Amino acid sequence: MPPAAAASPARIDPRRFLWLLLALALATMNAPQDIWDTIRHLRVPDTDDAMRLVEVRDLLAGQGWYDNVQYRFLAPEGVASHWSRLVDAPLAGLIQALTPLCGQALAEGLIAAFWPVLLFGLFCALLYRGVQSHFGGRAALLALLVATQTFGIAIQFQPGRVDHHNVQILAMLGLALCLISGGFRAGLVGGGLAALSLAVGLEGLPYLALAALYLAGDWCWRGRPALPSLAGFGLGLGLGAPLLFAAQTAPALWTATHCDALSPPWLSLAAGGLGFAMAATVLRHRLATAGSRIALAALCGVLLIGGFALAFPVCLDGPFPGMPALVRDHWLLTVNEMASLPKSIAQGRWEMLVFYPVVLLATLAATWMAWRGTQRRAWSVAALFLWPGLILGFFQFRGLYIASGFVPLVAGPVIDRALTFAAAPGSGLRRWGALVLGGCLVSTLWLAPVGLAEWLALASRTATDPAGALACQSDAAVRPLAALPAGTVLAPIFLGPSILLRTPHTIVAAPYHRAIPGLTAAIEGLGGTETDLDRMLDAFRVRYLVACPSRPADDLQAEPAFATRLARGAVQSDRLDPVALPGPLKVWRVVR
Numbered sequence: 001m002p003p004a005a006a007a008s009p010a011r012i013d014p015r016r017f018l019w020l021l022l023a024l025a026l027a028t029m030n031a032p033q034d035i036w037d038t039i040r041h042l043r044v045p046d047t048d049d050a051m052r053l054v055e056v057r058d059l060l061a062g063q064g065w066y067d068n069v070q071y072r073f074l075a076p077e078g079v080a081s082h083w084s085r086l087v088d089a090p091l092a093g094l095i096q097a098l099t100p101l102c103g104q105a106l107a108e109g110l111i112a113a114f115w116p117v118l119l120f121g122l123f124c125a126l127l128y129r130g131v132q133s134h135f136g137g138r139a140a141l142l143a144l145l146v147a148t149q150t151f152g153i154a155i156q157f158q159p160g161r162v163d164h165h166n167v168q169i170l171a172m173l174g175l176a177l178c179l180i181s182g183g184f185r186a187g188l189v190g191g192g193l194a195a196l197s198l199a200v201g202l203e204g205l206p207y208l209a210l211a212a213l214y215l216a217g218d219w220c221w222r223g224r225p226a227l228p229s230l231a232g233f234g235l236g237l238g239l240g241a242p243l244l245f246a247a248q249t250a251p252a253l254w255t256a257t258h259c260d261a262l263s264p265p266w267l268s269l270a271a272g273g274l275g276f277a278m279a280a281t282v283l284r285h286r287l288a289t290a291g292s293r294i295a296l297a298a299l300c301g302v303l304l305i306g307g308f309a310l311a312f313p314v315c316l317d318g319p320f321p322g323m324p325a326l327v328r329d330h331w332l333l334t335v336n337e338m339a340s341l342p343k344s345i346a347q348g349r350w351e352m353l354v355f356y357p358v359v360l361l362a363t364l365a366a367t368w369m370a371w372r373g374t375q376r377r378a379w380s381v382a383a384l385f386l387w388p389g390l391i392l393g394f395f396q397f398r399g400l401y402i403a404s405g406f407v408p409l410v411a412g413p414v415i416d417r418a419l420t421f422a423a424a425p426g427s428g429l430r431r432w433g434a435l436v437l438g439g440c441l442v443s444t445l446w447l448a449p450v451g452l453a454e455w456l457a458l459a460s461r462t463a464t465d466p467a468g469a470l471a472c473q474s475d476a477a478v479r480p481l482a483a484l485p486a487g488t489v490l491a492p493i494f495l496g497p498s499i500l501l502r503t504p505h506t507i508v509a510a511p512y513h514r515a516i517p518g519l520t521a522a523i524e525g526l527g528g529t530e531t532d533l534d535r536m537l538d539a540f541r542v543r544y545l546v547a548c549p550s551r552p553a554d555d556l557q558a559e560p561a562f563a564t565r566l567a568r569g570a571v572q573s574d575r576l577d578p579v580a581l582p583g584p585l586k587v588w589r590v591v592r
Helices: 014-029 033-043 048-060 083-104 104-135 137-149 167-179 184-200 203-222 224-248 263-283 290-311 313-319 325-330 341-346 350-354 356-372 376-395 396-403 405-425 429-440 443-456 467-473 475-483 493-502 516-527 529-537 562-566
Strands: 488-490 544-547 575-581 586-590
Touching: 014 137, 033 104, 048 083, 048 104, 048 493, 083 104, 083 184, 083 224, 104 137, 104 405, 137 184, 137 313, 137 405, 167 184, 167 203, 167 376, 167 396, 184 203, 184 224, 184 263, 203 224, 203 263, 203 290, 203 376, 224 263, 263 290, 290 313, 290 516, 325 516, 341 350, 341 376, 341 516, 350 356, 350 443, 356 376, 356 396, 356 405, 356 429, 356 443, 376 396, 376 405, 405 429, 429 443, 467 493, 475 493, 488 516, 516 529, 516 562, 529 562, 544 562, 562 586
Parallel strands: 488 544
Antiparallel strands: 544 586, 575 586
């Protein structure tokens, strides 16, 4: 036979092809212009990212580790932040290390651009290892590929995303993998990650509660084989939480109750979990039956929850106790991350279709596989961490943040299974169902129905276009304010963090619930009558009034607010002297 005829056709190794596809997905995950804008102009996706950089700057400038007051916010007393220094510290350390090489401005831009990339690399490492150990190498590669295409993940790890949500996603993924692995060491690490999550922020609290219930239920069902995981988790959480609390909280505030951050109410729950784990360990020889274990768990649960309700009743109302209706209606409920799914769809925000359906399908798939498939522990833990996000995300968009990080954990094995079915001989509903499910777990494929919905129902969109707000927050828009003599600025709430980041001015309002007086001032001053505006200018000794014409404040009366008409040029005020600055912002100097 001639050599040419004997030669078999060249074939691409499937595994190598997946690696190449993954490399391409990683390379195209972020637009080069976004990275460059972050480096050169501190482009940040969100107001929280800007405020985080302000905190880091203050820390580098010599503000105390325990002093988390932002003194240029509602000066001179300032506003105490409830954010964690544990996120500020690595950012500050990296910026300080680079500053001698390239200057602080460039160092800030470089770290803001590549800190999320470093965290995404860690996320991918955890995801790959976790999926590979339970579902194989091809499923792990597919999970990484899906992660690059999951919008809920991409937005949390994009350049400039220096807020804490990506850290929360990492902590929760690590905790889930520890629960899947089982054993004392994994439980101890998982408990430490749970403590880190609480110290960084309370967004993960529902997931931690379910993780604790899962371990307790597993112990009640299986007894001594499940005890090491429970004991490790209780020890890691019970010791880690107070240590991290002490590391970032001034001793004078150790007894202060804060419902929006790690403080005595939540430390009491961690201590209760440690007590339950210790009781289960000490009494293990006497708790030989499932009934006795359930009785102990029920008793500890009643004491823990009852004690929490009696000792800290204020926290039963959530993290925003005492918020006035005016602030809740005209600020909190207008924030995009607080919007429910029905509200978003009613406003024509069809982009929600790239976030919610993949979480829904991943939740259902993980639940089904936990019920009928193999690797039930892995599937049940994945479902455990997806269900809270699915439910919370229906009522508040931010509920999808952490849950989106678990979509690739489910999608990788599901798509791997679908490819196995596709390669098998024959055909059938099972094959096509697996292929369709696998495809629908990829967020980018939902761009097609999103585009179609926007085209067919263009007139249904009533939500505010975010482009105007983004333009007003940009470096090009806000930086010119820095040329004015320093003074107090009354501006729309969403502009506050950018003004702090890019100018030496002080501000009245920013989107943070601990600053109720400033929120009230911005809502009433910018949304009310001329008298309302004058009252706020005097009360806070405002030197500059700033308006974003494309994003006016809510009108508090039938006619448009005075500040809105002022920005349009329809009215004038004798005490407001216009200041000509480049960009979209309208600026006035207050005449005393």
